[in-house]
Amino acid sequence: MDIESLAPVVDSILEAAETRGGGGDRLSVSPHSFPDAVEAAAADGRVPVIAEIKPTSPTTTGERTEDSVVLAEQMVEGGATALSVLTEPSHFGGSPEALDRVREAVEVPVLRKDFILREEQLDTVAADMVLLIARFLNDLDRMVDAARERGFQVLVETHTATEVEAAIEAGADIVGVNNRDLTKLEVDLETFEEVAPTVPEDVLLVAESGIGSQRDVERMQAAGADALLVGSAIMDGDVTANTRRLVTTEGHDT
């Protein structure tokens, strides 16, 4: 992997990720279907939003200290289609235990958000879906297979057309385009607009990062997003109200 040009904090995240071990036994999960949840949301007029529990991050100040289960329930109340739970402990305040408890508490699919680099790290905690970041995985094909063998649905995160190609070659059917550039940590919604057209129609396409307003939501949907992954704009303030605002775009229908 090319880590030469990454922002220093991303180097540090990867170093920490390299030293983390895996779980014990190989997991076998029976996931709640993410594609079905997206379809159900769209059918009842909700924008399909994956709301992210991210207690802190290198690009935000402050930390949410409420229990993750409380936050999760507020997100579901606000209409979230799925949840994303950070399990990265050293830079995002996440924990595998938080994910475990959230998954017990809600019916919606739960994504494990982490920097997974090796197969054994898939066994740390069960989830309905795992994130695999194309940029960090030379053996993306094998990791996608390894995740599926355990029953996980896989969201492959990309940032460029080349990474989308690698994701499709690896058999990905759920692809995220991250608007955040990991070399500068800057967010630009144009990234999604540029990369989305390279994603085949039959792939479930998720716009990630930097989405804060209903206008951003509409912009991502106009560019082809089937679902949106939102962290900071939901975590910052009233979680239920923030989720509801993004899930209910005005002016779309009638």
Ligand SMILES: O=P(O)(O)OC[C@@H](O)[C@@H](O)c1c[nH]c2ccccc12
């Ligand atoms: O807080 P934002 O800008 O709404 O972004 C959410 C999510 O996309 C972001 O947290 C993220 C995208 N890819 C990641 C990989 C690891 C950790 C975090 C992320």
